[in-house]
Amino acid sequence: MNLLLLLLRGSRATVVLAVCFGLLTGLSSAGLIAHINTALAQGGTHVARETILGFAALGILMLGSRISSQLLIMRLHTDTTFVLREQLSRRILTTPLRRLEELGIPRLLATLVDDVQAVTQGLLCVPPLLINAGIVVGVMVYLAVMSPLVFAALVVFSLLGVASYLMPQRRIMGLLRQSRKTTDRFFGDLRSLTHGLKELKLNGGRRRAFLTEDLLPTANQLKAFQRRRSTLNILVTSWGMSLFFFFIGLLLFALPGIAPVSPSTLMAYTLAVLYLQQPLDSSMVILPMLSAGVVALKHIETLDLQGSDGEPVPPAAGAPLPAPSRIELVDVTHVYRREGEDTPFTLGPIGLTFRAGEISFVVGGNGSGKTTLAKLITGLYAPESGEIRVDGQVVTAAGQERYRELFSTVFADFHLFDRLMGLAEGAHAARARTYLRRLQLEHKVRIDEKGALSTTELSTGQRKRLALLAAYLEDRPVYLFDEWAADQDPLFKEIFYRELLPDLKAAGKTVVVISHDDRYFDVADRLVRLESGAILPEAAPRVVPA
Incomplete structure (x- = not known):
């Protein structure tokens, strides 16, 4: 062209x-x-x-x-x-x-x-x-x-x-x-400059090295x-x-x-x-x-982006899938190259079943593949082999978009939009205010009639609560949280594990939580342990004394 x-x-x-x-x-x-x-x-x-x-x-x-x-x-x-x-x-x-x-x-x-x-x-x-x-x-x-x-x-x-x-x-x-x-490289350096301001200001040697060896x-x-x-x-x-x-x-x-x-x-x-x-x-x-x-x-x-120039809009999801009673990963694998490593990392083969009204914790060390597994579960990554089934029906490439509509998520690297797009208008406004109070943010944030948030300049933990608010308002059948409680204070961490997750379970939701908080492993119905991309034999939840 x-x-x-x-x-x-x-x-x-x-x-x-x-x-x-x-x-x-x-x-x-x-x-x-x-x-x-x-x-x-x-x-x-x-x-x-x-x-x-x-x-x-x-x-x-x-x-x-x-x-x-x-x-x-x-x-x-x-x-x-x-x-x-x-x-x-x-x-x-x-x-x-x-x-x-x-x-x-x-x-x-x-x-x-x-x-x-x-x-x-x-x-x-x-x-x-x-x-x-x-x-x-x-x-x-x-x-x-x-x-x-x-x-x-x-x-x-x-x-x-x-x-x-x-x-x-x-x-x-x-x-x-x-x-x-x-x-392209210059934009990468600018991104490091803006995202790493605190680290650069706290370390003069790193700051000089960044300026003299990278940016300049x-x-x-x-x-x-x-x-x-x-x-x-x-x-x-x-x-x-x-x-x-x-x-x-x-x-x-x-x-x-x-x-x-x-x-x-x-x-x-x-x-x-x-x-x-x-x-x-x-x-x-x-x-x-x-x-x-x-x-x-x-x-x-x-860039080799998908889609044709003639597409008027991204592919529509179509009618939402009914709330599933189970989601199965059958011998699913995903291969990718991690930064700084010459050999590719293989996740899988993974065989898992997630059921409605069940809380599953995915645990493991850093680099074990937890977040990659979360992206496979939610359909953000397509498996190289194996298949994903919803109530026994295989999720095809054509049905990938509808499958993703089953999930409400808060990833560790979440993005918080400045308004609750279509989630807090009209009849949803009362629900939004109720969740705002329950998440202890009613004195920090206001939501106007169009769903705009009065501010997003909050602590990371409070921003995650606003992201959780959006997930609640979506009201999807499956919830996935990636290290959600990592930035919360002890009081609200207790609320999340002891109140919010059980409430989702009682509502019949399928809940998947990536967590390092072994103190709360007893909340899970099942632990899925990952190590180097493979699932270890399933173990019963371990109760850690307070």
Whole structure:
């Protein structure tokens, strides 16, 4: 895909109409040059009435066609930019989580911020390029009609000039691609800077190492690429601008000695070439932005996100599945490569059954595969082998979305939205306030009639309670909590294990809890112990004295 195809995909008829207006702008401009040349040839006095009327008509035509072309393309540009952002966001939502994790948050952020902006700027370059092309074509047609001999010389000179301009563009495109790759690393460093502020402020050695070995070298490399690219652009653009005067010099001083050319033809060509300088200079200035847009668009395509550009919305879940009495993992395996390790880590084969009205604790050391198992259970990861069954029915790829709708979750790396989207409006408002009181947050947070939270600037434990509030309001048949109590104070940890989990069980919910709190293992109906990706023989819950 290129930028022009992206525009055509938005509205082919609009693009064609805009191009026609751009060509009309060029033809009317050529007509104005012809009328100016006629008026100058007549000495500026006693100009024919037809020439004056023609000049006025062509001026109005040029103005109208130029405005029409710009309005059409600018409208198409804004529509296409919106569609690009919309499609990119929706394709991210339809792409498997594992693929997004492989790409990494910095690369996705760089795409959503940097690439979309570059593509938008590139699209913004298309309107003036089309209009400038129309002007150049119109004037060149006029020059070809006026003097084929001089026009042939102009064509030869133009081809040499274009070749000298385009040759360095390959190097510039290479620098653009290198700069784009470096931008991914730079976004990663910025993410470390913003997320690791506390750690960096508390350790001067780490802070210096981060600045001198990570952030600043990457920023300096990015600066070097941008400086070299800008230098080449300046040299190439300046060379292109000087070509006009080189040609005028050849036209005035060399061509008359080679072939007979009338003074009126020389004057007309000089005037036309000077007139062409503005649209061509403008085109040379905006071509680098167009090139950056092309590179950014290719980078977006290399993300290999799922979904097609024609999908209006992410795949709908359809009618929700009925609350299951059991969910089975049958010989499920998942293989992935962990950071810093050369050999892949294999989880499984896992054989588990989770039943309604049952609390299951998943326990094990760090790196044993607990969170990966949670993502398999909830359908966020697809198993490499084995199958997941809901009341005996196999969950297929087509049914994955509906299966995920069974779960309300709070993961350890949860995200707290600033409003309870569709969960606290109308009849749900009273329930939301009830849960807010039960979670002891009624003095910290207020929920308005649209579900917006008055604040999310809370402690981690309180933010987790708000995430739990959203999970309660979803009221799904299966609840999964990943180290939810790790950030809670002792009092609320007791409430979570001794009151909230039993209440969910009494409501017939299937509850899965990842936990290290062995003091509360007696709450579980069953312990699932993981070690190096494998399930150890099931043991009865162990009661730890208070």
